[in-house]
Amino acid sequence: MEGKKLISATDTQYSSVLLQTLNEQRGHGLFCDVTVIVEDRKFRAHRNILSASSTYFHQLFSVAGQVVELSFVRAEIFAEILNYIYSSKIISIRSDLLDELIKSGQQLGVKFIADLGVPPAEGKTMPSEVKDGASETSASSPAQKDAETQVSVIRPESQEGMDGMPVITQSFSLHGIEYETTKITVSDSDDEDDDVIFCSEIVPPKECTKDTNAATQNQPCPSPAGISDQKSCGSGGSPHLASTTAAQKLTLSASRRSPNQSSVESLVSAPPQHLTPNIIVLNKPQLNASLNASSSHQTHVTPMINLVEEKEQPSNNGSLTEVETTAVDDEEAVEDDVDIIGSSSPGSVSTSSLVQQPSIPKAANTEGSGVQKKQVVTFSQEPSSKPGDFKIKISDVLSGNNKEFSSGIASKHVAEGQKIITLDTATEIESLSTGCKVYANIGEDTYDIVIPVKGDSEEGEAKPDETPRTSGGDSPNKKRMKVKHDDHYELIVDGRVYYICIVCKRSYACLTSLRRHFNVHSWEKKYPCRYCDKVFPLAEYRTKHEIHHTGERRYQCLTCGKSFINYQVVASHIRSVHSQDPSGDTKLYRLHPCRSLQIRQYTYISDHSSSIPVINQGGIVYRVGTGKDGTEGTTSNPPAKQITWDDIFIPQGNEAIFKQNPSEGSTEFEFVIPESY
DNA sequence: AGAATCCTGCCAAGCTTA
DNA sequence: TAAGCTTGGCAGGATTCT
Numbered sequence: 015m016e017g018k019k020l021i022s023a024t025d026t027q028y029s030s031v032l033l034q035t036l037n038e039q040r041g042h043g044l045f046c047d048v049t050v051i052v053e054d055r056k057f058r059a060h061r062n063i064l065s066a067s068s069t070y071f072h073q074l075f076s077v078a079g080q081v082v083e084l085s086f087v088r089a090e091i092f093a094e095i096l097n098y099i100y101s102s103k104i105i106s107i108r109s110d111l112l113d114e115l116i117k118s119g120q121q122l123g124v125k126f127i128a129d130l131g132v133p134p135a136e137g138k139t140m141p142s143e144v145k146d147g148a149s150e151t152s153a154s155s156p157a158q159k160d161a162e163t164q165v166s167v168i169r170p171e172s173q174e175g176m177d178g179m180p181v182i183t184q185s186f187s188l189h190g191i192e193y194e195t196t197k198i199t200v201s202d203s204d205d206e207d208d209d210v211i212f213c214s215e216i217v218p219p220k221e222c223t224k225d226t227n228a229a230t231q232n233q234p235c236p237s238p239a240g241i242s243d244q245k246s247c248g249s250g251g252s253p254h255l256a257s258t259t260a261a262q263k264l265t266l267s268a269s270r271r272s273p274n275q276s277s278v279e280s281l282v283s284a285p286p287q288h289l290t291p292n293i294i295v296l297n298k299p300q301l302n303a304s305l306n307a308s309s310s311h312q313t314h315v316t317p318m319i320n321l322v323e324e325k326e327q328p329s330n331n332g333s334l335t336e337v338e339t340t341a342v343d344d345e346e347a348v349e350d351d352v353d354i355i356g357s358s359s360p361g362s363v364s365t366s367s368l369v370q371q372p373s374i375p376k377a378a379n380t381e382g383s384g385v386q387k388k389q390v391v392t393f394s395q396e397p398s399s400k401p402g403d404f405k406i407k408i409s410d411v412l413s414g415n416n417k418e419f420s421s422g423i424a425s426k427h428v429a430e431g432q433k434i435i436t437l438d439t440a441t442e443i444e445s446l447s448t449g450c451k452v453y454a455n456i457g458e459d460t461y462d463i464v465i466p467v468k469g470d471s472e473e474g475e476a477k478p479d480e481t482p483r484t485s486g487g488d489s490p491n492k493k494r495m496k497v498k499h500d501d502h503y504e505l506i507v508d509g510r511v512y513y514i515c516i517v518c519k520r521s522y523a524c525l526t527s528l529r530r531h532f533n534v535h536s537w538e539k540k541y542p543c544r545y546c547d548k549v550f551p552l553a554e555y556r557t558k559h560e561i562h563h564t565g566e567r568r569y570q571c572l573t574c575g576k577s578f579i580n581y582q583v584v585a586s587h588i589r590s591v592h593s594q595d596p597s598g599d600t601k602l603y604r605l606h607p608c609r610s611l612q613i614r615q616y617t618y619i620s621d622h623s624s625s626i627p628v629i630n631q632g633g634i635v636y637r638v639g640t641g642k643d644g645t646e647g648t649t650s651n652p653p654a655k656q657i658t659w660d661d662i663f664i665p666q667g668n669e670a671i672f673k674q675n676p677s678e679g680s681t682e683f684e685f686v687i688p689e690s691y
Numbered sequence: 692a693g694a695a696t697c698c699t700g701c702c703a704a705g706c707t708t709a
Numbered sequence: 710t711a712a713g714c715t716t717g718g719c720a721g722g723a724t725t726c727t
Contacts, residue, residue, distance in 0.1 A: 520698090526715080527699055534697095553717050555696070562695075581720065583694090597721070605719080697724070706715070 030102075036063060037100035048075070050082050050096075055089040057096055067099040069123030087118040095124055102126075502528050568606040577606075 039045055039060070046058035064071035074082060084092060091114050098104045104127070107115060112130065119127025502513045502525070512521040513528040517535045522528040533539055534551045541556035542549045545563035550556040558580065561568075567577035569584035573592050578584040584603045585596040596602050 522699070524700060527701085529715080530717085531699080550696090552697085554719085557718075558696075579694095582722090585721080586693095693727085695724100695726070698722080700720090702717100702719080704716085704718105706713100708713080709711090 033100065033102060036060065040096075040100055048082065050084060050092070052084050052087055052092040053089040055093070057092065059096060059100075063099060067124055070121065072123070086121055088114065091115050091118045095119060095122060095127060098127060099124065104130075502532075570604045570606060572602055572604055578603075 040058060040063075043058045046060055048059055048061040048064065050057040050059060050064075061071070061075045065075045066072070087095070091111065094104060094107055094111070094115055095118060104115075115127060116130045119125075119130065122128075502516055502522075504511050504513060512523060513525050514521050515528055515531060515535070517532070520528075520531065522531065530552060537551055539551070540549045541551065541553045543556055543559055543563070545560060548556075548559060550559060561579060565579075567579050569578040569581055570576065571578070571584055571587055571592070573588070573594075576587065578587060581596075581603075588594050588596040588602050592602070594602055
């Protein structure tokens with residue numbers, strides 16, 4: 015059959031064209047399905063691309079949602095990395111950024127960039143020849159330090175055979191060159207309509223003082239086999255993909271904290287297998303912070319390693335300094351319905367790790383040294399458990415002696431004693447949460463986790479309210495359940511439930527408080543000042559801020575009649591001038607109604623006049639018909655007549671027109687602050 | 692030191708859903 | 710229509726900034 019031939023054709027341009035097209039799409043935000051938040055910038059991208067280019071993203075996207083936040087890389091650097099990912103080029107990056115770029119590349123598992131850190135043999139100069147070999151030398155010492163130079167780094171296609179090693183072709187001084195050629199300005203689109211899921215991390219990456227083995231970083235589909243390659247970074251709590259063994263990680267996080275790693279326990283990386291983190295390290299939540307009503311952003315590492323879920327490496331824990339764990343079924347260790355992932359240093363990508371938030375109370379800080387303890391937890395799956403419902407039982411928790419904390423070092427709240435959990439972890443937890451992870455304080459600094467009931471996962475994903483009372487309506491598609499509210503964990507301390515922000519680990523007694531707080535992370539809503547460019551994550555912040563623009567003085571001292579801008583000032587005035595306690599039983603000040611902007615968009619001013627003023631988004635006041643003409647309640651259809659605030663605000667004489675002062679009667683509320691953590 | 696901002700428990704009012 | 714949820718204001722304190 016001589017007539018039949020096999021013909022092959024290769025489009026040599028295809029890959030580059032494809033990449034270019036993708037880059038263009040990225041530039042237009044087209045088909046972007048992930049938003050990476052770095053510092054204040056949002057980068058839209060395609061998760062497929064990122065995951066194919068970065069081992070970090072590969073793991074991260076196994077569990078993360080559509081929005082991830084990176085805290086270990088600067089926006090400027092990430093932009094370069096992203097440009098590389100979408101263009102295969104690094105063009106004219108300033109050499110003084112090279113170190114950082116390389117480091118970030120390592121952390122993100124972008125092989126090419128990470129390999130730039132392989133020190134050239136000559137050290138200082140940027141050789142134009144191909145570097146080679148996956149040297150294991152320190153990545154932290156990339157040679158170039160000249161801040162005045164820029165370096166163009168390209169990787170000629172002809173170098174394919176070089177196994178991906180970067181080729182630095184030029185080194186020259188071009189300080190003035192703008193590197194915008196390939197820079198794509200990703201629109202900071204506020205895709206609030208996106209089903210945005212926030213994934214954040216507050217843990218600064220640990221320095222990887224040792225080198226990461228560049229040659230092994232690029233594992234698009236990391237497998238356990240690749241894990242060991244990262245061990246070299248262990249001492250530094252290595253960044254990306256550091257898949258050290260559990261023991262290593264624990265040892266790391268426990269015993270070694272890089273100085274710059276404020277507050278944080280290193281995160282344990284998840285196993286490469288998607289959706290199945292082997293290890294979960296839970297740091298002590300910030301319960302103490304909020305419970306102590308003070309949060310200071312202090313660095314410290316609370317020593318807690320509270321829980322480790324480990325898989326297939328049971329033997330590793332033998333050397334643990336802090337925790338011993340037994341393996342637990344890893345199924346759903348990170349529930350896939352949790353789209354909010356606290357992603358820490360890259361190593362923790364796919365874990366549902368809890369990270370010590372940066373703002374750790376001083377108390378927690380100091381206590382660190384003292385609280386460190388071994389904790390032995392074992393997990394058992396109760397027979398009655400539903401699949402996926404893992405109970406954690408404490409077989410032994412070294413009882414910490416709180417008294418030790420009262421030593422000088424110990425902070426206030428520590429001195430006052432930590433609350434020690436007394437509940438039966440498994441049972442109480444089970445009764446309290448169905449939709450989210452639950453932690454229980456199982457020791458003075460140790461919290462436990464219960465994996466969400468798998469059976470509920472279907473609907474649990476959309477279940478906003480995890481409280482058990484959501485009895486009825488199991489319809490998975492309840493409109494009401496629209497939002498994924500996996501923004502918190504529940505922490506049970508002595509039977510009391512606290513809501514722990516999944517991102518920063520702050521604890522809240524009220525879920526609403528947490529929800530409100532969470533916008534600080536997600537920025538799902540923004541509250542811009544109408545007078546300046548500032549934007550606030552909470553409406554109240556904006557309101558208070560705007561007061562400074564308007565100069566409005568709503569707080570009036572009843573004793574002398576002076577008006578002040580806020581409570582603090584009037585309270586201070588009352589204390590200092592009148593030597594009285596403003597928070598006492600008798601009202602010593604009057605709060606006049608807000609004159610400017612505090613009327614909700616959807617509220618009316620309950621005036622009896624024929625028309626009702628309404629504030630629209632811009633703070634403009636309109637009148638709308640009172641009738642049931644359908645327009646009421648909506649501010650979106652601004653009716654004709656515009657009025658001013660003075661039209662609706664009656665500059666009171668002295669009689670409090672607004673008796674309504676929610677604070678009245680609310681000031682006596684007893685804040686049950688759970689012990690003095 | 693004072694101002695500005697942030698934090699968090701609580702509340703009330705409006706909105707949504709069953 | 711009731712219950713649950715969302716939103717935003719308030720108190721009172723803490724923290725950060727100037």
